[in-house]
Amino acid sequence: MASLTHSAVSANATHLPSAFSIYNNDFLNIIGSAPKLEVILENNDYPFAHEASVYIPTSESLFVSSNLYTDPVTKEKTIKVTKVSVNAPPVTSEIINSTIPMPNGGVNHDGGILWAAQGTMNETGGLFQMSAEAPYKSELVTGNFYGRQFNSINDVVVANDGSFWFTDPIYAYKQGIRPKPQLPNQVYRYDPSTKDVRVIADGFGRPNGISFSPDEKTVYISDTAETNGDGSKDLTQPATIYAFDVTTVHGQPFLTNRRVFAMPGDGIPDGIKVDQDGNVYAGCGDGVNVWSVGGVLLGKILVKDGTSNFSFGRNGQMFILNENKIYRAQLNRKVHGTLF
Template sequence: MASLTHSAASANATHIPSAFSIYNNDFLNIIGSAPKLEVILENNDYPFAHEASVYIPTSESLFVSSNLYTDPVTNEKTIKVTKVSVNAHPVTSEIINSTIPMPNGGVNNDGVTGNFYGRQFNSINDVVVAKDGSFWFTDPIYAYKQGIRPKPQLPNQVYRTSASLQMDSVGLMAFLFSPDEKTVYISDTAETIGDGSKDLTQPATIYAFDMTTIHGQPFLTNRRVFAMPGDGIPDGIKVDQDGNVYAGCGDGVNVWSAGGVLLGKILVKDGTSNFSFGRNGQMFILNENKIYRAQLNRKVHGTLF
């Protein structure tokens, strides 16, 4: 995959909108010479744009899940899935009648089962499909903390399912591979409890692991701190084609180099829990009642499509 190169963006840095906060000049390669941030959809009736953020390039569609809220009609706690046609003029949306209970994180694929050797999962969060077809997903206890799941039968963990759906428990929260799948990034968001309270002494950290094959099986080894945002918890981790790591944080999307250097931020008031890359350098950022579209360097794209 082609790497981004320095361009005339450096000379035009003074014209960069204030929503793009530059911490390192390499961020200019990512945002390009004319970055833009705009609201493309807003719904103040309920927090429709909270999680998932799955972009389907063939249909130019974005699927998002709402935050947990009380439906005014049924008076029950619920989460709704919305399909957004991001290429329509104007942008349109429709609620999807889903049978998925309390949907949250997602990827443009399917295939996760419901238990670990008979013990029910807690509340499956982020899902990633590896190049070998295996599924990796996180299973925190947030749903129990929110009062929508029974007492956990399993700890906070990350799981891998092979093609035969056999499970291997490996470790912590949000999850993603580097482009070459030699490094795995996992965020520990224990600072924010599922019930909305916070404990600032707990981790709000992205950890990096090496993907190591031992006796023919994958293991995550050499755990190390990769990054910690200054505001909020790192959620919805994404990686671009050059290995830069992006995370939704309390002040917007934070971007680090593959070496853990903070390059810059796309500032969004009240932050974001998730986002996704689109075509030609576009990024769709979820902000509870709003969806933002950021235009970056047109060469930038994510590794999840």
């Protein structure tokens, strides 16, 4: 379908809520005939809803990690994990006793959550497998690259072959919660069956979100170097999603044909998710931006102050994190993500 201008498409969709901004008529197939956006949970005491957004379908629950903040009791910088019962009337939440050191991104795995843990000054970061049920037992899966500690693992995705692909920027060092980096800003692949870990992509300022296409022939990785990590920004640095072809050589995957996939107009593309048709979604400065497989901006789910991450639920639901709020968007009931 030919791309239409924003104004032309908006004129054809004036019945839609203002939170849904149409840039291409194909977005109408994604949001359906009755899209809706509502706040389902709010907590202004601290930024509880920042990252991860791991949806567990068996319990209709959502695990989210907070932004870094100073605990009023301990006076220490901390990140807490909250479990949210998203479809229970009313929506409820509880802070869980997580032992994950500074958790950030996460993904469904083995009935629980595979966390990307940034680590602290005294604890190594890495990938941790955590149970989705109390007492939320966790176990370190991998924490170093042949003896060199990872910087501060940011996000992780699980491939169909069981391997873990994850990004490792130096954000935690810039925030003063990790020692001086021992590795470049890179992307890794870890095979839990062989324990092999290797660099799968480099050349990033700050590698961040990562996601596969439905057929896993393409991987999308965002570079969010526009945000340095110490509170400063440099608008000349990347705020870009790159696409790579996954090529098999001698039985092992390599990333080839690096290319710019998309760049949002507002903020950085943080968390990345892909739906069943291959459309790419990213948490950006103005909300969730959605692009076609060909990199055409289809539309946006507008959220004031943007979002770092989000996740798909059942029946076209999407849960959007907004620091002190969690939104639920109702899209076309046929829309679903590729992570569960």
